[in-house]
Amino acid sequence: MRITLKDIAKALNLSASTVSKALSDSYEISAETKKTVKEYAAKHNFRPNKVAQNLKTGKTNTVGVVLCNISNNFVAQLLDGIQTASEAANYDIIIMQSRNQEMLEKQAIEVLRMRGIDGLLLTPMASDSSERELRELQDDGIPVVLVDRTFHSLETHKVGANNFDGAYQATIHLAERGKKRIMHITGRGLGVSKERFKGFLAGLEDSKLKFIPELNLEIDYAGQPIEELIKENLVPILKSEARPDAIFCATDEITSRTLGVLADLEIAVPTDIAVIGFSNTPNANALNPALSAVVQPARKMGELGFQKLTEMINSKNKEVTFETIALDTELVIRKSSL
Amino acid sequence: MRITLKDIAKALNLSASTVSKALSDSYEISAETKKTVKEYAAKHNFRPNKVAQNLKTGKTNTVGVVLCNISNNFVAQLLDGIQTASEAANYDIIIMQSRNQEMLEKQAIEVLRMRGIDGLLLTPMASDSSERELRELQDDGIPVVLVDRTFHSLETHKVGANNFDGAYQATIHLAERGKKRIMHITGRGLGVSKERFKGFLAGLEDSKLKFIPELNLEIDYAGQPIEELIKENLVPILKSEARPDAIFCATDEITSRTLGVLADLEIAVPTDIAVIGFSNTPNANALNPALSAVVQPARKMGELGFQKLTEMINSKNKEVTFETIALDTELVIRKSSL
DNA sequence: TTGTAGGCGTTATCAT
DNA sequence: ATGATAACGCCTACAA
Numbered sequence: 167m168r169i170t171l172k173d174i175a176k177a178l179n180l181s182a183s184t185v186s187k188a189l190s191d192s193y194e195i196s197a198e199t200k201k202t203v204k205e206y207a208a209k210h211n212f213r214p215n216k217v218a219q220n221l222k223t224g225k226t227n228t229v230g231v232v233l234c235n236i237s238n239n240f241v242a243q244l245l246d247g248i249q250t251a252s253e254a255a256n257y258d259i260i261i262m263q264s265r266n267q268e269m270l271e272k273q274a275i276e277v278l279r280m281r282g283i284d285g286l287l288l289t290p291m292a293s294d295s296s297e298r299e300l301r302e303l304q305d306d307g308i309p310v311v312l313v314d315r316t317f318h319s320l321e322t323h324k325v326g327a328n329n330f331d332g333a334y335q336a337t338i339h340l341a342e343r344g345k346k347r348i349m350h351i352t353g354r355g356l357g358v359s360k361e362r363f364k365g366f367l368a369g370l371e372d373s374k375l376k377f378i379p380e381l382n383l384e385i386d387y388a389g390q391p392i393e394e395l396i397k398e399n400l401v402p403i404l405k406s407e408a409r410p411d412a413i414f415c416a417t418d419e420i421t422s423r424t425l426g427v428l429a430d431l432e433i434a435v436p437t438d439i440a441v442i443g444f445s446n447t448p449n450a451n452a453l454n455p456a457l458s459a460v461v462q463p464a465r466k467m468g469e470l471g472f473q474k475l476t477e478m479i480n481s482k483n484k485e486v487t488f489e490t491i492a493l494d495t496e497l498v499i500r501k502s503s504l
Numbered sequence: 505m506r507i508t509l510k511d512i513a514k515a516l517n518l519s520a521s522t523v524s525k526a527l528s529d530s531y532e533i534s535a536e537t538k539k540t541v542k543e544y545a546a547k548h549n550f551r552p553n554k555v556a557q558n559l560k561t562g563k564t565n566t567v568g569v570v571l572c573n574i575s576n577n578f579v580a581q582l583l584d585g586i587q588t589a590s591e592a593a594n595y596d597i598i599i600m601q602s603r604n605q606e607m608l609e610k611q612a613i614e615v616l617r618m619r620g621i622d623g624l625l626l627t628p629m630a631s632d633s634s635e636r637e638l639r640e641l642q643d644d645g646i647p648v649v650l651v652d653r654t655f656h657s658l659e660t661h662k663v664g665a666n667n668f669d670g671a672y673q674a675t676i677h678l679a680e681r682g683k684k685r686i687m688h689i690t691g692r693g694l695g696v697s698k699e700r701f702k703g704f705l706a707g708l709e710d711s712k713l714k715f716i717p718e719l720n721l722e723i724d725y726a727g728q729p730i731e732e733l734i735k736e737n738l739v740p741i742l743k744s745e746a747r748p749d750a751i752f753c754a755t756d757e758i759t760s761r762t763l764g765v766l767a768d769l770e771i772a773v774p775t776d777i778a779v780i781g782f783s784n785t786p787n788a789n790a791l792n793p794a795l796s797a798v799v800q801p802a803r804k805m806g807e808l809g810f811q812k813l814t815e816m817i818n819s820k821n822k823e824v825t826f827e828t829i830a831l832d833t834e835l836v837i838r839k840s841s842l
Numbered sequence: 843t844t845g846t847a848g849g850c851g852t853t854a855t856c857a858t
Numbered sequence: 859a860t861g862a863t864a865a866c867g868c869c870t871a872c873a874a
Contacts, residue, residue, distance in 0.1 A: 168644050170866095170867060170868085171867065171868065171869095172867075172868095180844080180845090181844070181845045181846075182845095182867085182868080182869090183844080183845065183846075183847095183868095183869075183870075184843085184844055184845070186868065186869060186870085187844090187869090187870090190869090194843065194844080195843070195844080196843060196844090199843080199844085211640070213614065213617065213618050214618065214867085214868075215559075215618065215620075215866090215867050215868070216618040216619045216620070217555055217558045217559050217618075217619065217620045217866090217867080217868095218559055218850090218866075218867035218868045218869090219867080219868060219869080220555045220850090220868095221553075221555050221556055221559055221849095221850050221851070221852090221866090221867080221868075222849080222850055222867080222868050222869050222870090223850085223868085223869070224850080228619075236574050236580055236583060237577070237580040237581070237584065237786075239575070242574055242575040242580070243575070245574060245601075246575065249601060249603070253608075258615050258619075259600075260598050260599070261598070261599040261600070262597075262599070263583075263587060265587070270591075276551065277554075277596050279551065280551050280552065280553065280554040280555075281554045281555065281566075281596075282553075282554070282555045302549065306506050422786075422787045422790050423787075423790070425787075425790040426787060426789045426790035429789060429790060429793075429794060430789060447787075448575075448760075449760045449761075449763075449764060449785075449787075449791070451764045451767060451768060452760050452761070452763040452764035452767060452791055452792060453787070453790055453791060453792055454790060454791055454792035454793060454794075455767075455792060456767060456792075508850095508851060508852090509851065509852065509853095510851075510852095518860080518861085519860065519861045519862070520851085520852080520853095520861090520862095521852095521853075521854085521855095521860080521861065521862075521863090522859085522860055522861065524851095524852065524853060524854095525853090525859095525860085528853090532859060532860075533859065533860080534859055534860090537859075537860085552851085552852075553850090553851050553852070555850090555851080555852095556850070556851035556852040556853090556866090557851080557852055557853080558852095558866090559850090559851080559852075559865095559866050559867070559868095560851080560852045560853050560854085560865080560866055561852080561853070561854095561866085562866080843874105844873105844874085845872100845873080845874075846871105846872085846873070846874090847870100847871090847872085847873095848869105848870090848871090848872105849868100849869090849870095850867105850868090850869095851866105852865100852866090853864100853865090853866090854863100854864090854865085855862105855863085855864085855865105856861100856862090856863085856864100857860100857861080857862075857863095858859100858860080858861075858862090
């Protein structure tokens with residue numbers, strides 16, 4: 167069984183407090199005692215009970231991370247950045263998924279709160295999701311930083327990508343390649359996609375292209391089989407007069423799926439239709455064809471978000487002015503848009 | 505600030521213990537008192553402090569999950585299964601990544617142990633990684649279940665895939681398609697790949713094909729840029745007499761990367777070389793070309809692993825005979841191997 | 843330099 | 859039906 171402070175104290179004929187102090191290298195304790203205690207502790211593989219420590223000190227040295235969906239490449243990379251930063255700062259992180267369900271998001275926040283964390287990193291589902299829970303957390307003195315979804319209404323630091331500009335650049339690129347009829351596919355109700363749509367429109371405008379309503383497709387993510395949905399919606403458009411010569415996909419998931427659909431339909435990309443989209447897939451060049459993509463600086467976003475959070479944790483009760491940071495995306499041109 | 509049991513007690517002129525009992529619906533408490541207490545608690549948004557609860561009861565209702573690398577499709581799906589099962593069982597899970605570093609694996613286990621968990625789910629890095637830490641956990645009465653990497657030496661329940669058979673089937677498939685010179689690419693030191701290699705050899709043998717040593721490539725995962733490594737090693741082989749007419753890739757990562765490399769080299773798949781491999785990518789049909797794959801039942805594996813774990817948690821001190829379960833893989837034929 | 847006592851928030855036991 | 863008390867493992871004044 168696990169050994170406790172008391173056990174050590176008893177074994178060495180010391181008091182628990184002496185042992186505690188010895189282990190934390192208190193100046194009050196003699197070198198000799200420290201040595202004895204530490205040796206004994208090491209030998210018996212003593213580990214302080216964090217639960218008890220937490221209860222006493224109120225500090226957990228742990229940051230909670232609630233992500234919408236770890237399977238997503240972008241999110242996985244974001245997490246990677248968070249983890250890198252947390253290791254450097256010597257914090258533990260507890261990861262939870264909301265799986266794009268607001269109930270689970272709320273629940274995850276609650277669990278973390280009850281369990282004890284020093285701060286929370288969150289990619290909120292919607293612009294006002296879990297607001298109450300988040301405010302309560304803040305009222306308890308636990309800072310929150312929002313990542314990716316910077317459109318959320320909570321007042322705090324937010325770190326995301328420059329979605330407008332990413333979409334703008336991709337659109338300009340297509341226009342420069344001579345595309346005239348550019349389709350836009352996005353997910354319904356995703357906050358980030360709003361900015362991307364604006365960027366798309368601005369790109370069209372600056373390229374003297376008109377926005378074609380028939381070529382604007384909004385997929386409802388909630389209805390499970392995305393690929394089916396895309397296919398159902400896309401086929402009639404491709405057969406119609408409105409047939410596009412390029413597609414801009416606003417999200418990671420949609421980009422890959424659209425490519426899959428086009429491959430299924432044996433539509434040649436980019437010959438028949440050029441494709442570009444937001445995507446952080448690490449396999450862009452194994453896709454059919456190699457994918458031109460707007461890449462988000464996911465790792466950096468994670469690191470920066472974490473950094474902002476620890477800043478807040480370590481500067482309690484100071485007044486801070488909150489920032490919203492939009493990191494630049496990168497346009498990586500491969501074959502699919504040429 | 506957060507409200508505590510005591511606060512409620514004070515406010516209602518009750519004792520803390522009465523409040524505690526009322527909230528847990530103890531039969532000792534009158535309906536009326538229960539009602540008052542619960543209403544007050546709800547109104548003031550009381551949440552029991554789990555840390556204190558844990559300290560007292562020793563139970564955490566939490567399971568630790570240590571995964572090697574969440575970015576991997578297979579692992580992400582595994583996690584999905586674990587999470588589904590944990591939600592059903594009303595357990596919280598704490599996810600940590602070992603990122604394929606044994607030190608981080610040990611550390612993650614330690615953190616979880618100190619923090620308090622009722623059980624651990626682990627995809628161990630190597631066949632004897634973190635053995636001491638795991639045994640200690642078991643000695644503390646905290647059960648451990650190993651997932652995916654069933655070759656680990658710890659005595660406990662293990663849930664993985666039938667790697668031998670998956671590889672065997674893929675190899676047989678290639679042979680049936682008339683392939684004679686089948687290459688094998690795998691990762692160095694990955695435990696699961698050993699079984700897969702055996703299956704590959706058995707498949708060759710049963711197809712009356714000989715194993716060609718020049719067509720056996722072992723990639724060292726640790727050295728970062730996998731794609732570069734594959735390319736470096738593959739190019740000379742493709743130019744040589746030994747040129748294969750098919751490739752069997754033993755891991756998810758290698759499969760995607762190999763496809764990317766072949767695309768870069770403008771080698772036509774499957775015309776020039778057929779490809780099949782272990783892969784759980786959700787974008788198999790967006791790849792170039794649509795990928796034939798050995799798919800692992802990742803979600804099921806996660807669910808089953810979690811289930812085994814809760815079984816152990818709830819049947820403490822009973823003697824159990826440990827099983828090692830090998831779930832069947834699925835061979836999904838698409839274009840790349842035809 | 844070391845020890846004692848009290849408390850973090852909860853629950854369990856034993857009174858009342 | 860309710861309350862007082864102790865305890866979980868640790869930390870920290872304060873006392874010795």
